[in-house]
Amino acid sequence: MAKDKKLVEAITSMDVDFAQWYTDVVKKAELCDYTSVKGCMVIKPAGYAIWENIQKELDRRFKETGVENVYMPIFIPESLLQKEKDHVEGFAPEVAWVTHGGLDPLQERLCVRPTSETLFCDFYAGDIHSYRDLPKVYNQWCSVVRWEKTTRPFLRTREFLWQEGHTAHATAEEAEERTIQMLNVYADFCEQELAIPVVRGQKTDKEKFAGAEATYTIEALMHDGKALQCGTSHNFGDGFAKAFQIQYAAKDNSLQYVHQTSWGMTTRLIGALIMVHGDDNGLVLPPRIAPTQVMIVPIQQQKEGVLDKAFELRDVLSGFRVKVDDSDKSPGWKFSESEMRGIPVRLEIGPRDIQNNEAVLVRRDTHEKITVSLDEVVAKVGELLETIQGDMLERARKHLAAHTSEATDYDTFCRTMDEKPGFVKAMWCGCQECEDKIKEDLSATSRCMPFAQESLSDRCVCCGKPAKKMVYWGRAY
Amino acid sequence: MAKDKKLVEAITSMDVDFAQWYTDVVKKAELCDYTSVKGCMVIKPAGYAIWENIQKELDRRFKETGVENVYMPIFIPESLLQKEKDHVEGFAPEVAWVTHGGLDPLQERLCVRPTSETLFCDFYAGDIHSYRDLPKVYNQWCSVVRWEKTTRPFLRTREFLWQEGHTAHATAEEAEERTIQMLNVYADFCEQELAIPVVRGQKTDKEKFAGAEATYTIEALMHDGKALQCGTSHNFGDGFAKAFQIQYAAKDNSLQYVHQTSWGMTTRLIGALIMVHGDDNGLVLPPRIAPTQVMIVPIQQQKEGVLDKAFELRDVLSGFRVKVDDSDKSPGWKFSESEMRGIPVRLEIGPRDIQNNEAVLVRRDTHEKITVSLDEVVAKVGELLETIQGDMLERARKHLAAHTSEATDYDTFCRTMDEKPGFVKAMWCGCQECEDKIKEDLSATSRCMPFAQESLSDRCVCCGKPAKKMVYWGRAY
Numbered sequence: 001m002a003k004d005k006k007l008v009e010a011i012t013s014m015d016v017d018f019a020q021w022y023t024d025v026v027k028k029a030e031l032c033d034y035t036s037v038k039g040c041m042v043i044k045p046a047g048y049a050i051w052e053n054i055q056k057e058l059d060r061r062f063k064e065t066g067v068e069n070v071y072m073p074i075f076i077p078e079s080l081l082q083k084e085k086d087h088v089e090g091f092a093p094e095v096a097w098v099t100h101g102g103l104d105p106l107q108e109r110l111c112v113r114p115t116s117e118t119l120f121c122d123f124y125a126g127d128i129h130s131y132r133d134l135p136k137v138y139n140q141w142c143s144v145v146r147w148e149k150t151t152r153p154f155l156r157t158r159e160f161l162w163q164e165g166h167t168a169h170a171t172a173e174e175a176e177e178r179t180i181q182m183l184n185v186y187a188d189f190c191e192q193e194l195a196i197p198v199v200r201g202q203k204t205d206k207e208k209f210a211g212a213e214a215t216y217t218i219e220a221l222m223h224d225g226k227a228l229q230c231g232t233s234h235n236f237g238d239g240f241a242k243a244f245q246i247q248y249a250a251k252d253n254s255l256q257y258v259h260q261t262s263w264g265m266t267t268r269l270i271g272a273l274i275m276v277h278g279d280d281n282g283l284v285l286p287p288r289i290a291p292t293q294v295m296i297v298p299i300q301q302q303k304e305g306v307l308d309k310a311f312e313l314r315d316v317l318s319g320f321r322v323k324v325d326d327s328d329k330s331p332g333w334k335f336s337e338s339e340m341r342g343i344p345v346r347l348e349i350g351p352r353d354i355q356n357n358e359a360v361l362v363r364r365d366t367h368e369k370i371t372v373s374l375d376e377v378v379a380k381v382g383e384l385l386e387t388i389q390g391d392m393l394e395r396a397r398k399h400l401a402a403h404t405s406e407a408t409d410y411d412t413f414c415r416t417m418d419e420k421p422g423f424v425k426a427m428w429c430g431c432q433e434c435e436d437k438i439k440e441d442l443s444a445t446s447r448c449m450p451f452a453q454e455s456l457s458d459r460c461v462c463c464g465k466p467a468k469k470m471v472y473w474g475r476a477y
Numbered sequence: 478m479a480k481d482k483k484l485v486e487a488i489t490s491m492d493v494d495f496a497q498w499y500t501d502v503v504k505k506a507e508l509c510d511y512t513s514v515k516g517c518m519v520i521k522p523a524g525y526a527i528w529e530n531i532q533k534e535l536d537r538r539f540k541e542t543g544v545e546n547v548y549m550p551i552f553i554p555e556s557l558l559q560k561e562k563d564h565v566e567g568f569a570p571e572v573a574w575v576t577h578g579g580l581d582p583l584q585e586r587l588c589v590r591p592t593s594e595t596l597f598c599d600f601y602a603g604d605i606h607s608y609r610d611l612p613k614v615y616n617q618w619c620s621v622v623r624w625e626k627t628t629r630p631f632l633r634t635r636e637f638l639w640q641e642g643h644t645a646h647a648t649a650e651e652a653e654e655r656t657i658q659m660l661n662v663y664a665d666f667c668e669q670e671l672a673i674p675v676v677r678g679q680k681t682d683k684e685k686f687a688g689a690e691a692t693y694t695i696e697a698l699m700h701d702g703k704a705l706q707c708g709t710s711h712n713f714g715d716g717f718a719k720a721f722q723i724q725y726a727a728k729d730n731s732l733q734y735v736h737q738t739s740w741g742m743t744t745r746l747i748g749a750l751i752m753v754h755g756d757d758n759g760l761v762l763p764p765r766i767a768p769t770q771v772m773i774v775p776i777q778q779q780k781e782g783v784l785d786k787a788f789e790l791r792d793v794l795s796g797f798r799v800k801v802d803d804s805d806k807s808p809g810w811k812f813s814e815s816e817m818r819g820i821p822v823r824l825e826i827g828p829r830d831i832q833n834n835e836a837v838l839v840r841r842d843t844h845e846k847i848t849v850s851l852d853e854v855v856a857k858v859g860e861l862l863e864t865i866q867g868d869m870l871e872r873a874r875k876h877l878a879a880h881t882s883e884a885t886d887y888d889t890f891c892r893t894m895d896e897k898p899g900f901v902k903a904m905w906c907g908c909q910e911c912e913d914k915i916k917e918d919l920s921a922t923s924r925c926m927p928f929a930q931e932s933l934s935d936r937c938v939c940c941g942k943p944a945k946k947m948v949y950w951g952r953a954y
Contacts, residue, residue, distance in 0.1 A: 036557055036599050037587065040550035045615070048546050069525050073517035074589070074620055074636050075573075080513055093579050096552075098589065100574040101624040101635075110514065112551070112575065112589065122513050138522070143551055143619070147578040158578075159551050 039158030049291035090210020201448030225421020283342030299350025516635030526768035567687020678925030702898020760819030776827025
């Protein structure tokens with residue numbers, strides 16, 4: 001077993017150094033790698049296959065709500081980016097500028113899209129004429145660029161992959177409804193597919209998107225107690241419509257501005273999967289999103305009939321995503337590798353198993369071994385994958401609950417934030433001064449004003465003035 | 478019917494002005510639109526849905542051959558682009574350069590990828606160590622940028638969507654095998670899914686890809702007799718491997734260079750669909766790639782039971798991609814619109830049809846009307862879609878054959894090229910001088926040296942010297 005250990009030992013324990021553990025998992029599970037382009041990564045097959053599954057399932061959910069996919073240009077002319085004041089202030093400092101096309105300087109600089117509100121608005125201004133053209137419920141899958149100073153694989157990179165939905169509606173009510181609807185699609189997706197429970201709520205004005213009237217967010221808690229914003233949904237009201245003159249003729253022939261929304265989720269979700277479910281043996285993937293759900297490891301594969309049986313089982317289990325590891329590595333090495341990659345179930349099959357008409361299933365999440373009859377293997381694997389999916393969500397829910405505290409005075413608030421990793425719920429007066437102070441004192445930010453409001457006290461935890469909202473505070477990625 | 482005509486009349490006839498007809502179809506079928514960014518287009522839902530179907534089916538075929546998807550950065554540092562001499566000469570004049578990140582000038586310029594050979598090579602140099610790491614059969618779906626001077630929707634735009642496969646192999650034989658394999662995947666895809674017959678062959682040295690040892694191509698013939706290169710597959714030999722030092726330890730422990738390939742198909746295929754199958758009523762989509770295969774148009778939809786029946790039929794036909802047009806437009810208008818968008822089958826259902834337990838199916842490609850019993854509608858629609866798919870391929874094959882001529886002397890060659898739109902097959906000595914002369918005299922290029930070689934004469938059609946190859950010549954997009 002000495003050889004097997006090596007693969008595992010190469011990972012730093014998460015309790016020793018969580019950041020290093022994260023980097024090790026990313027690297028050893030072969031999810032992504034650094035490149036010669038600073039701040040940009042290559043997403044390797046194991047990582048990209050997760051993204052493909054995320055895309056497929058999210059896209060299915062989008063289309064069920066009437067979303068249509070489109071593709072907008074990669075470039076935004078500087079003058080277009082500048083049309084909405086708050087928006088340009090938010091993004092201009094962090095965009096990449098194209099100044100030359102071929103050998104010639106451009107007449108106007110183009111930025112590589114950091115997000116595409118301005119492009120969609122420019123398009124909608126020409127494409128929307130009448131109430132009959134509404135709503136527009138468009139989405140695109142693409143990459144965007146933000147010139148970040150410090151980067152971390154999946155969590156913060158200069159280029160990342162995402163989807164961005166952009167909608168236009170006749171009324172403010174309809175826009176608000178769509179904003180919340182997509183937030184709920186995101187939250188359900190995270191919980192049902194990624195087994196990541198999230199807190200749903202609204203961002204404070206300080207934390208909202210550049211140009212939005214309201215930003216809604218889903219916030220998840222990583223294993224180290226830090227928060228990760230997993231998706232946001234913005235209601236723009238008619239702000240962009242006024243800046244871009246997007247008007248439609250209503251049924252009464254009056255000219256009205258449209259109301260708009262946008263919403264996005266990114267490859268950062270892969271970072272969330274790693275940090276919510278991973279352990280010291282590597283990645284742990286929820287079955288519904290795992291590119292490979294079952295890895296069949298033949299034992300004594302050189303013995304007659306073993307490999308045949310392994311491939312026969314793969315065919316029997318073809319309703320799942322199954323692979324056979326028939327490489328010339330030792331079984332122990334294969335076990336470690338399959339664990340490192342987070343494959344939910346390992347199926348061991350050797351000469352004795354075959355003789356007994358059995359196989360051994362090993363859960364990635366708990367390491368539990370279950371011997372099953374080959375006659376029942378399809379049903380048992382199916383059940384086990386469902387059980388693992390449910391158990392992973394349940395464990396993550398317990399972790400979230402166990403790492404959500406409350407505070408009603410500032411001393412307790414500070415102590416809790418320092419001593420107990422996780423969210424701290426506390427009342428807030430609504431002033432940015434208190435948010436600024438908390439950030440300065442504790443490096444913590446308001447993650448969201450949850451939809452599920454509670455009244456912990458009637459005073460702001462920071463300044464003592466009358467409280468307006470309960471806020472989830474936390475340190476965040 | 479006056480109102481219905483309007484939609485159709487807005488299209489220029491293809492016989493009057495093919496280029497304008499193309500632009501009209503693109504616009505009226507709502508496939509794409511121009512943007513504020515010169516040379517870049519927005520791909521609208523009707524266009525993007527075609528691309529999604531292309532992606533889905535191509536990706537499935539790729540994965541069957543062992544392809545794994547990855548994602549490489551959008552940027553290439555200037556020094557990296559320059560590593561392979563022919564490659565940089567081919568691409569540097571047409572790339573977009575990023576010179577500033579946020580407010581700061583970059584130390585080194587980055588180009589927005591025009592293609593990603595250099596990035597894959599840079600990655601492979603670090604990732605390939607031993608023969609055990611081979612082959613690498615990677616692909617990515619992304620957008621690329623080439624600073625074209627003149628642009629046309631789908632056919633030539635400054636940004637376009639594509640897939641680019643990049644592989645590394647232990648031996649030259651294996652690389653050549655993969656190059657041809659992917660060309661055949663492309664050709665089969667075009668014929669089976671897009672109903673577009675193609676000529677498979679090799680590019681001459683003059684026309685091959687910058688940095689390739691050999692470029693293979695599939696060439697299709699548009700309705701106007703011009704050729705369109707639909708996909709290419711390149712064998713790089715070990716040229717890039719030597720430039721990027723991509724070496725592996727062979728089984729005998731010797732250090733060897735890898736052999737590489739790349740291959741790509743783009744959104745240009747949508748242009749091919751338009752120009753191969755379209756007619757004066759608009760787009761005509763082959764059923765296998767059509768986002769909507771059947772449009773149900775209720776007749777007298779205000780009458781009781783008609784809309785109910787229409788939606789009931791949609792549910793009955795749920796094995797196909799079916800929509801009901803229940804808008805408040807007239808049936809005639811709906812017919813035109815469904816034709817404009819190229820929907821393969823229109824299903825008309827009105828009160829009398831319901832009474833007779835019938836529906837009328839109308840073929841988009843031939844306008845043929847077929848009355849079917851509602852009891853058999855699923856089987857009949859299925860058969861009809863298959864028939865249309867087959868007939869469309871057959872018609873395109875006949876067009877290709879009817880527009881492929883031969884010439885054995887230069888006079889005939891020139892006359893044929895000028896008078897008979899299409900390919901002209903002719904012998905060639907192998908010298909670039911003759912290619913240059915033909916281009917200057919006739920604006921025609923060597924499209925490919927087909928795999929299916931014939932000996933039309935033993936002399937070059939241009940210079941009269943001994944012939945080496947039979948070439949398909951043509952004017953091309």
